[in-house]
Amino acid sequence: MAIHPPKQMIWWHEPVERSELVWIAVAFLWGLVMFGTMVAWHFVGKQNLSNEAYRITPDVFQARTEAAAEKYKVREEGNTGIPVVRPPPGGDAYMLARLWEWWPILELEKGQSYRLHISSLDWQHGFSLQPTNVNLQIHPGYEMVLTVTPDAAGQFTVVCNEFCGIGHHTMIGRIYVVDKK
């Protein structure tokens, strides 16, 4: 029994039943397939997270985000005072995370690519793009740069999904995706 020492002292030489061997082979090959799928997706898939990131201080990132917001601001969102920023297609879009907001609101064109820069000014935050459900971890001191190509027009929401204190559940931001005019 499993709670007693093996009956045969030299258990290593016991022959293994065939069904066990078959299962081990299947499971092992499946592991190789799963490994291969991850690698292959880098060549055939369109959703691979960027490896581009930089160390940055919160002050510098805040200054860059504010400069971009000032330059490309098109309006304010309702009476919230949050600027809606429309960066040039193919250009850089900045969004910062802080307690407890994603700032500013971005307006992107469908089908265009943008270099999206995200970082946090204080604690860790979770960038959760809804309803597409793309989720990224945002750290203070690290600027993540990824190239996104929104492929559907509409209103998207950025929910914070990394716990960041008592206002965590109020931390949402927005991205508008509009058809090309």
Place this chain on the structure above:
Amino acid sequence: MATQAQFRICPDTGLKVHLPAQALIKANAVAAVVFLAIGGLFGLSVALTRWPAVHLLPAEWFYLALTAHGADVLLFWIIFFEMAVLYFASAILLGSRLAAPKMGWLAFILMLVGAVTANIAVLQGESSVMFTSYVPMKAAPHFYLGLILFAVGALIGVFVFFGTLIVAKDERTYEGSIPLVTFGALTAAIIAVFTIACGAIILVPTFLWSIGIISHIDPLTYKVVWWGMGHSSQQINVSAHVAVWYAIAAIVLGAKPLSEKVSRTAFFFYILFLQLASAHHLLVEPGISSEWKIFNTSYAMYLAVLGSMIHGLTVPGSIEAAQRRKGYTNGIFEWLRKAPWGNPAFAGMFLSLVMFGFLGGITGVILGTEQLNMLMHNTLYVPGHFHGTVVAGTTLAFMAMTYLVVPLIFRRELVLPRLAQWQPYLFGIGAAGISLFMMGAGTLGVARRHWDITFTDARLSFDVPAGAFLMMGLNGICAILAALGGLAYVVVVVGSILFGKRKDAPAPAARPATPPMASPIASYGGEGTLKLPGTMVLVSVFFVAFVLYYYVNWKYLASVWPLR
């Protein structure tokens, strides 16, 4: 050398029981159950708060309760119980004296003081930082201190286990190799050393940071090292509960491993490849390369997953073989139909096995796939997954083991046997539902650790899909079921320990040295001796589900915004 007066022979199993080891097993098991009860209550309050129609706790209390829930059940319940498993698998199964029982008590006291300190810190309200306590969010210093004390205690306990293995070998209390269950416990103990070392490397500086001695801790470095503890500790749980599966199958059914070689190699894979798990948590972090992510989550071969898939065959396989030996040979599944489903130890064990594989195992691999992780990171899918592993898997297995520990170690009969019979089903179905519905909500984008999915207080508005509300409601109902199952467990266990009918008083061991071995079921399982059609059907179903679900997620990934 221990005197014979310190031993008793168990009349049920013939095992030689070292009384100081027995006392330590009792203490650790009781502490475990107490923390399960506390942590379970916190968990119920969390689930009821996340049920939008109930929304039980205010926000501050919710985050506090969630932090306490994580620490109490994931750390304190499980690790106290694992200490009991380690002492059982060494001293009791090897018929040996426990090395350094006083150190065992020191370990116990440190763990208890640490656990209580951390709980106090959380309840004071200044440490609602979640189980992961990611910097630069800061908890009160005694929160970290409590965790450090607990870890140091656990490390001492692990070394008492190692010492006992050496004592048993020196004093020749057994012949040949250690039993498979002890081997599994040894696997858990070796992983525990690595885990606790990672914990010390990150928690000690974090403690110093919290009292102002260190000025800055890099958040990414913290996460890399923290998860060396955070997920490796789940590998301890897996090793321990797989050992418990083998133990229950052996004690209840007389099952014998199909092949010692295969089962032990599968355990060994856990030690070699435990790092895999840690990397799973860093798949959407900035500044970590795809090569690192892919290699570390799979080591190019997924050998830790292979280890679990092997146990997924050998555990039910050994049960099928034992049952067929007993004459349940009709058809493919008579052995399973006529298994002792009314015995809570067996029922809990088998449910744990199935649910760990289907709910926890498959989804864990999906979450640990570089690109797929983007779809679920930090959504409720994540807690959905690990409630499949540590609640439906580990916790249910440990509960099942308790139904054997109470008669064997506490020498009491179970009170309320009918309630005990139903308990694994009640808890198991509840836990399975929690796991499933949280994963469903996560797939719909619902964030984890989030007080209000209606976003009432937010400056911008956002409507989550209606299906998410349904999922959260169903999750709440299942949490109630699981809590009732947990309550039934506590009532039966505490009731039995206090009021259960005493089994015959322990007679001091008269016979020296090796106890009589209970004769295992006659040899089988070697090549060509026995076919296991039922088990092959079960693992085939599992495999098909695994492959389908894996590629469904890739299809889903292909539909989101292109990004690179």
